[in-house]
Amino acid sequence: MAESRAGEPADLGAELAAILDGLSDRQTMHVVRAFSYFSHLLNIAELNATVRHLLRITGQPALLADSPELAQSIRNRVPYLDPINRLQIELLRRYRAGDTDDLTRRGIHLSINGLTAGLRNSG
Secondary structure, eight states, X not given: OOOOOTTSOTTHHHHHXXXXXXXXXXXXXXXXXXXXXXXHHHHHHHHHHHHHHHHHHXXXXXXXXXXXXHHHHHHHHHHHHXXXXXXXXXXXXXXXXXXXXXXXXXXXXXXXXXXXXXXXXXX
16 A cells, blocks of 8 residues: 655654664564554455445446356355465465575475466466
């Protein structure tokens, strides 16, 4: 969500860095966790707003209302895809943290293939 921050001081980032530098590791983790939760909530709110707008524009009562078979098929696959999604998130987190060994890379590739097969879409 990139928005203009009109009226905020230009050195706000430096001020925030100074505040964080003064915190203990434990306090910093609490702040990071709070920002992470807040970011997650923003993503959920944005998704909900997007779906509401899409439904209003299309005049549909629900997503895939005109394709009940596809909607049911997706609902049936979600319980199997969610664990692969979580695994992929963890593998990507490890990779970005520097764990770039062959097993991590292979796990990422397998999770991509698993999700693609589960979604029945290779595009």
